[in-house]
Amino acid sequence: MKIKKNKFLFKMILCTISIAVFITGCSSVNGIDKIALTYVKAPLNVPSIVQKDKGLFQKEFEKDKIEVEFSTITSGPQQTQALAAGEIDFLNAVGGTSVILAAANGVDLKVISTYSRAAKAFMIITNSEQIKSPKDLKGKKIGGPKGTILHQLLMTSLDKNGLNSDDVEFISMNIPDALSALSNNQIDAALLAGPAALKAIKGRAKVVTTGENLIDGTIVVAASDKIIKEHPEIVEKFLKVQKNSIEYIENNLEESFNITSQETGLSKEDVKQMYNWYDFNPEIKDSDIDGLKKTQEFLLQSGMLEKKIDIDNIIMK
The missing domain is CATH 3.40.190.10 (Periplasmic binding protein-like II)
Incomplete structure (x- = not known):
């Protein structure tokens, strides 16, 4: 009788552990427990600075027990290489040149939003x-x-x-x-x-x-095709944070200038002056796509790109 009781108790413990593991596993979104994104604060990426300072990505993703990891890779080519290697999920501020060159070299990525325009x-x-x-x-x-x-x-x-x-x-x-x-x-x-x-x-x-009237000066946000296809809900949450952070900045300009000043070592007056050079609207406009096409022509003419790609195909629909 004692052996039977012990077996029953052992089975109950196993069941309890299994249930606990199942519940914990379901707390993340489809098995995702961590996302990695780049943190590029220069030349004056106010949204990224405010997002990190206020923990906006962490607050959004902690609801699903997803850890947010920041990478300080700032070089465009190094960013796209890290994304290709699966080390980074989101390039949160990357130049159009880097995205086009990466796509032309077989990196599966998509532009999911505009980061800034700053001609x-x-x-x-x-x-x-x-x-x-x-x-x-x-x-x-x-x-x-x-x-x-x-x-x-x-x-x-x-x-x-x-x-x-x-x-x-x-x-x-x-x-x-x-x-x-x-x-x-x-x-x-x-x-x-x-x-x-x-x-x-x-x-x-x-x-x-x-660059006014000469170039668009467009910086974009890109993500791996894998996360876009397999976890569209993660991409949706990312874009939600991006949009909300822009609204936060607009509603708290002085605080945002102070945060940026402290993070960059620039004076608040300099931050204010340069902020007027930037448009952080995340919507991908037709003019942004046209700007990427002009960038591709520049890369072709300068010999840095050998084969033209379809720019529309690297824009997330």
């Missing part, structure tokens, strides 16, 4: 009194990040002034290095954006041109 935030800047417009860049040394929106700005501005890449000496370097090289007169002009551009201007450098 005014991208600039060609000089210390030279001889350079007053893009046509004066002929024969000059220009430093900046290759294959980016800034590079596209340079090529577009040259084209609009009857010049091409052979008319200038372009030196590939990141934004901080370009700012340093300009300050030390090692280059004639620099391709700068956001805080770096503002710092140069405060140092009495001159703006040759901004």
